[in-house]
Amino acid sequence: MNTSTSPTDRYHPLNSTAGDTPALLIDTLASPQALLEAAQQRIRAASDLLETLYCLSFNQADCKDIPHIVNALYLLTQDGSDLLQVVQQRMAQ
Template sequence: MQTPEAKNRYLPLGTNFTDTHPLLIDTEAAAEDIQSAAHQRIRAAADLLETFSCLTFEQADLKDISHITNALYLLVQDGC
């Protein structure tokens, strides 16, 4: 069981699909480090969107589109 201090210090990411929270943000980390991690995820999503925009639906398999949108969702949600 977590102590009240640990519950206040660690903020779960919004992309957890279960009742447990395996991925957490340390709210006591330096603001620059948190912002850098968020920026890295948003930049990766933007880069993936740029690549995705160059494809046509004839070039992509339907399962690939699903995989790409899922990755984009996780990156953007975590970055936000």
Template sequence: MNTQNPPHSRYQALKTNYSDNSVLVIDTTAGHGDLLDAAHQRLRAASDLLETLYCICFKQADVKDIPSIVNALYLLTQDGCDLLEVAKMQLTKSA
């Protein structure tokens, strides 16, 4: 996973990128509200998926689906956290 960003780069790579080429990035100059909305969307989706998993009967679940579910939860949660970090960085710069 790629976590490298040049100093003062406008675009910050998501930690969930799997190659050295940052395909998915966060525009660090995006509006604060837009960053928070995107973070909320991803974290809410992860939370909803976890709630669904909590409510289903695990006797019906297929073991081979677990890695896919964990991967989806990881991507959603990590991307949401990355977006929150950029939003937090914006606040500290403006203070």
């Protein structure tokens, strides 16, 4: 591990974090494999949710459920995208 990396350079905040102070961070020094697995997990979960929605009828859903579903999809895809961005930056170094 590179000990000269400052905490502000090492930890990348997730863009999906609400508020001014991010509570969820990506460790940019984590192995690329671990970062890719975390990204894949989130993107797969979003994809599975979309596939489920494709198979269902929105007539069966309550209108208040739609914003909840959209929020979950946003969080999963944004977090996966943030993780992939860190991997891309690591590979460019």
